[in-house]
Amino acid sequence: xxxxxxxxxxxxxxxxxxxxxxxxxxxxxxxxxxxxxxxxxxxxxxxxxxxxxxxxxxxxxxxxxxxxxxxxxxxxxxxxxxxxxxxxxxxxxxxxxxxxxxxxxxxxxxxxxxxxxxxxxxxxxxxxxxxxxxxxxxxxx
Numbered sequence: 001x002x003x004x005x006x007x008x009x010x011x012x013x014x015x016x017x018x019x020x021x022x023x024x025x026x027x028x029x030x031x032x033x034x035x036x037x038x039x040x041x042x043x044x045x046x047x048x049x050x051x052x053x054x055x056x057x058x059x060x061x062x063x064x065x066x067x068x069x070x071x072x073x074x075x076x077x078x079x080x081x082x083x084x085x086x087x088x089x090x091x092x093x094x095x096x097x098x099x100x101x102x103x104x105x106x107x108x109x110x111x112x113x114x115x116x117x118x119x120x121x122x123x124x125x126x127x128x129x130x131x132x133x134x135x136x137x138x139x140x141x
Contacts, residue, residue, distance in 0.1 A: 036064075036066055039061070039064060039066065040061065040066060040067075040069065043057040043060065043061065043069065044057075044069050047069060054069065054071065057069055080122060081097065081101050083096075083097040083100050083101065085097050085100065086130040086132075086133040090124050093124050094119075094121055094124060098116050098119070101114060102114055102116075
């Protein structure tokens with residue numbers, strides 16, 4: 001060997017790979033997509049194995065013009081819900097409001113854990129009589 005590099009393709013442009021297929025048959029966009037996927041996969045594996053900080057990996061992806069790695073998050077959000085409920089007492093109103101919120105949260109697209117044990121009863125204002133509820137028999141005698 002003379003030490004000269006092997007050209008990427010012959011001068012006639014008809015390069016074939018080891019299978020005899022043309023090198024450009026898959027198309028440059030397909031090869032680029034595979035490279036992008038491989039880069040993201042390799043960085044995700046390195047982060048998962050604690051060999052690379054997630055922020056460093058995301059910084060590298062940003063430089064390459066690729067989307068950041070998807071991460072799982074546990075998010076604690078404090079919200080105030082305003083719920084109009086019909087109940088006999090303030091305590092029953094808070095309980096009914098919790099039930100309404102829990103029912104709404106159960107329809108979410110992701111798991112949501114509502115920590116009612118840390119409930120802070122912010123404010124409950126008694127309104128007028130709910131005449132429509134008079135036609136509904138009470139739950140308890």
